[in-house]
Amino acid sequence: MQRVTATTGTERYKTVIRSSDHTITGDEPVELGGQNRGMNPGELLCSSLASCTSITLRMYADRKEWKIHEINVTVVLNDEDKTHPLIHRTIEISGEDVDEQQQTRLLAIANACPVHKLLSRGIEIRTEMKF
Numbered sequence: 001m002q003r004v005t006a007t008t009g010t011e012r013y014k015t016v017i018r019s020s021d022h023t024i025t026g027d028e029p030v031e032l033g034g035q036n037r038g039m040n041p042g043e044l045l046c047s048s049l050a051s052c053t054s055i056t057l058r059m060y061a062d063r064k065e066w067k068i069h070e071i072n073v074t075v076v077l078n079d080e081d082k083t084h085p086l087i088h089r090t091i092e093i094s095g096e097d098v099d100e101q102q103q104t105r106l107l108a109i110a111n112a113c114p115v116h117k118l119l120s121r122g123i124e125i126r127t128e129m130k131f
Contacts, residue, residue, distance in 0.1 A: 014038070046075040049089065052115035057093070060109045067096035087119070 006026065008015045013034035015026040026044060028034025039047060050073040061068040072092040079085035091110055098106075110116065 011035075017044075042077050042079070046077050046087070049073075049087065049113075049115045049119065050075040052113045053089065053091065053110050056113035057091070057106060057110055060106070061095075066098065066102060068098070069094045069096075 002019075004017060004019050006015050006017045013028040013032075014037050017024050017026050025038030026041065027037040028040050029036050032040075034040075053075075054071045054073045057071050057073075058068070061071075070093070074090045074092075076088045077085065078088065089110075091106075093103075093106065
C-alpha cells in the first residue's frame with residue numbers, strides 16, 4: 001500500500017507532499033494564482049507514469065543484460081476533452097544493438113509497468129472527510 005500526505009497551508013497553493021521517506025513540493029503556476037514552486041497536480045500525475053515506465057524498463061533491461069544506455073519517457077496529459085482525456089507517452093531508448101524483437105518486448109514491458117496498468121484499468125476513489 002502506498003501512502004502520501006499533501007498539506008496546503010496559508011501560503012497560496014504551495015503544497016508539501018510527504019511519503020514515508022521523501023518530501024516534494026507541489027504548486028500551481030503563477031497564472032493560476034500559485035507561485036510555481038513545484039509541479040502542478042497534472043504534472044505530478046504524468047511524472048508517476050513517466051518514472052514508473054522508465055524504472056520498469058531499466059529493471060528489465062538490466063535483468064536481461066541488454067546494453068541500454070538511457071531511457072527517456074515523456075508523458076503529456078491532454079484533458080481538454082473532459083469526457084475522454086488522453087495520455088500520450090513517448091519512450092526514447094538509446095543503446096547498442098537493440099533489435100526489433102527487443103523493441104517489441106520493451107514496449108510490452110512498458111505497458112506492464114504498475115502505474116500504466118493502474119491507470120488503464122480505472123480507479124475507484126472513496127473519500128472520507130474529517131473535521
